Amino acid sequence: MTAVTEAPAGPVTKGPVPRWADLAAQATLWCAIPSGIWRILFGLGLPAGFTGSQDPANGPWFVLPYVITLTAVSEAVAFLGLGLVRPWGETWPRWVPFLRGRPVRPLAAIVPAALGSVALITIWTPLVFGFDNTDPELPHGAKAVILYACYLPLVAWGPLLAAVTAAYAVRRRRHG
Numbered sequence: 001m002t003a004v005t006e007a008p009a010g011p012v013t014k015g016p017v018p019r020w021a022d023l024a025a026q027a028t029l030w031c032a033i034p035s036g037i038w039r040i041l042f043g044l045g046l047p048a049g050f051t052g053s054q055d056p057a058n059g060p061w062f063v064l065p066y067v068i069t070l071t072a073v074s075e076a077v078a079f080l081g082l083g084l085v086r087p088w089g090e091t092w093p094r095w096v097p098f099l100r101g102r103p104v105r106p107l108a109a110i111v112p113a114a115l116g117s118v119a120l121i122t123i124w125t126p127l128v129f130g131f132d133n134t135d136p137e138l139p140h141g142a143k144a145v146i147l148y149a150c151y152l153p154l155v156a157w158g159p160l161l162a163a164v165t166a167a168y169a170v171r172r173r174r175h176g
Contacts (some may be wrong), residue, residue, distance in 0.1 A: 020163075021163070021167035025084055037150070038151070039070060042067065044064060048139055091103055118158070119158075124155050124157065125158070129155075
């Protein structure tokens with residue numbers, strides 16, 4: 001008796017994606033969400049503990065559009081990490097003009113992802129672990145804890161992206 005296997009419903013990657021890499025790529029999306037929510041609430045005037053010149057009520061009119069744009073860009077960049085474990089990271093999707101359907105050269109994904117992971121590690125690790133909270137205009141107490149809780153996941157974003165990038169590089173080398 002032979003087993004009948006069904007073909008996958010949609011496009012598949014050229015080689016098997018390790019489960020840990022898929023989960024890590026999904027986690028990169030979740031790393032950026034808490035800080036984005038915090039920023040938007042801050043831009044809306046949530047009393048986040050900032051005082052004086054740091055208080056959004058004392059800021060320019062474009063604080064809210066700025067934080068919304070920053071959050072949208074952050075999530076879009078985090079979403080690109082999924083391309084390292086999805087078929088659209090190997091073949092340009094149909095919605096990309098001029099490139100649709102063409103193969104993605106591995107270095108076209110590996111180099112930006114690797115540079116991005118280095119940038120994320122460089123930006124977020126010192127900011128979170130080397131943060132000096134002696135400024136009286138910055139949040140203190142529970143509001144500082146909330147701020148840290150929302151920004152701490154960003155420290156994991158760079159290493160997760162680096163691991164997913166390495167898995168992508170190995171898979172593309174082995175399977176094209």
